[in-house]
Amino acid sequence: MLCVIVFILALGLVPGVLAAESGEMKLGINDSVTDIRAVSVGYTFYVPVRALADKLKLSLGGTPEDLMLSGDRGRIRILKEGKGIAGDGTEISLTVFKRGGKLMIPLKIVTLLGYSVSYKPVQYLLRITDGSQVLDDEAFAEKFKEMLKPEEPPQPAPSPSPAPNPPKPVASGKIVYLTFDDGPSATTGHLLDILDKHGAKATFFMLGPNIERYPSQVKRMVKSEHGLGLHGITHVKNKFYASPAAALKEMNQGNADLKAVSGRTTKLIRPPYGSKPYFTKAFRDKVLGSGYHLWDWNVDSLDWKYKSAGDLIYTNVVSQVNKLDKYGVNPVILMHDQKATLQVLPRILDYLHKKGYRYEIITSDLKPLNFWHDTR
Structure with a gap:
C-alpha cells in the first residue's frame, strides 16, 4: 500500500x-x-x-x-x-x-x-x-x-566577514492578488477583519443578490480600498450561459446593484465557474466588447471542494504559489467568501508574508489574466 x-x-x-x-x-x-x-x-x-x-x-x-x-x-x-x-x-x-x-x-x-x-x-x-x-x-x-545516486552538491566557500553597516535588503517586489468569489455573505465582516489584521487587500467578485443583501459589507470594502468585481446574478450555468446577451445582462445588472449600494461601478468580471469552457468567443465578444475585463486565476485554492479541510486548502495554495514563484509569475489566488475558508486564511496570509509578497488589488488598467488569453 x-x-x-x-x-x-x-x-x-x-x-x-x-x-x-x-x-x-x-x-x-x-x-x-x-x-x-x-x-x-x-x-x-x-x-x-x-x-x-x-x-x-x-x-x-x-x-x-x-x-x-x-x-x-x-x-x-x-x-x-x-x-x-x-x-x-x-x-x-x-x-x-x-x-x-x-x-x-x-x-x-x-x-x-x-x-x-x-x-x-x-x-x-x-x-x-x-x-x-x-x-x-x-x-x-x-x-x-x-x-x-544523486551527485553531492558542491560545498559553498566560506562566507567572508560581513562588512560594517551592511546595506538593508531591497524589497523583493513580489505581488499577490487575493480574490474572493460568491460574496458578500454573512461572514464577510470576519473576512475583512482578517485582511485588515494582516494588512492585506483583496478583490471581490460579487453576486448581485448578495450585494443587495449585504450592503454594509460592500460599503466597507469600498472604504477599505479593496477591489470590486462582478460574478453575475444567478450563478446557474444554464441561465448565465443561455446566450451572450444573457451573460451581459447579468453583469450589467450586477453593476447596477453595486452602484445602488456603493455609488461605484466596475469593469472587472469573473463568470461563474471561470471562463473555460463556457465563456466562448461569442460571449467574450459580446461582454468584453461592452468594456468589461475578464479575470480568471492561476492558483485555485479548491476551498469550494475541501470546505473545512484547512490543511488541504493550505498546502494546495502553497504548492501552486511556490511553482509560480519559481518562474517569477504573480499569483492570482481564487478563494470563496465562505465560513470554511476563514479558518485557514490567516495561515495562508502568514505564509505569503514570509515569502515576501505584497498585496495588490486588480484594477482595470492591468493586463487581464484569463484562460483564453484575451487581453481586452
Missing part, C-alpha cells in the same frame, strides 16, 4: 502537496539509465517532452500551444492552456512549463501511452517500462545504484 501511495504522489495525482522544485532524478527506461533528468515539482516529476519522445521513439508534432505525442500504444494532445486530451477524447488537467528553454511535461503522461512507471525514492529509482525489460526494479536499482 505504501508503494502505491508513493507512486500516486510521484505521478502528481494527489492535490495539496508542496510544489517547490525539490530536486532531480535520473530517468531509467526499461533496462538502461538515460541522460534525461526528471525534475520534481510538488512530488510530480516533469521531463523535457522532446527528449522523452526521442528516447521512447514517439512521434511529436503540432505547435508549442497544441502538441501531439503519439506512439504505437496511444496518443495525447498537450495543450498550453493547461489540459491534455487522451486518445479516447478524455480531457485531463495538465500543467506544463518551460525550464532552460525546454518544454517540461508531467511524466505521468506516459501511462496514457501504454507505459508503466516505477518510483522508489529510497533507491533513487524512477523508471519507465513497456514490458520488454529483463530486470525487475530491485535488480535494476542494484545494478545501476552508482549511476542513480
